[in-house]
């Protein structure tokens with residue numbers, strides 16, 4: 001995860017968004033960790049262990065099959081739009097993925113209420129992500145989890161600035177307007193060909 005880690009279980013949402021970049025391109029880029037079951041399985045095991053450590057709860061027994069990867073990538077992109085700073089109006093966050101996702105509550109030994117995904121596969125990962133978004137919204141942390149609006153980036157970062165005013169994950173690269181113009185020119189050039 002580049003930049004500051006999101007606090008507590010919200011780190012799972014940050015890790016999910018950062019499994020891939022926003023724009024498919026033939027330029028060399030970081031691999032999409034949700035592109036094949038092997039890489040996705042390794043990512044999920046690490047992300048769930050991180051979540052369990054951050055929340056003090058057991059590691060949820062979730063796995064991903066090849067059929068889970070497409071839906072989970074769609075959830076990832078919906079969250080990326082949901083966490084984009086400002087209201088650019090570029091894209092409406094599709095939130096249909098949240099509907100009816102089950103979360104199981106339990107009483108933990110220390111009298112805290114525990115929560116765990118109650119569905120397998122991508123729906124389980126999405127349920128846990130949805131629960132963490134809910135908790136972050138209740139705690140006032142959600143507005144600080146942001147996705148970089150540079151079209152070729154989209155990285156999720158946690159804004160620890162005093163007034164939560166950061167827009168770009170890195171002003172020097174993604175916030176550089178020359179880069180942005182060059183990127184747009186390349187995209188238009190590519191579309192014209």
Ligand SMILES: [Zn+2]
Pocket residue numbers: 148149150153154155168169170174
């Ligand atoms: Zn960026």
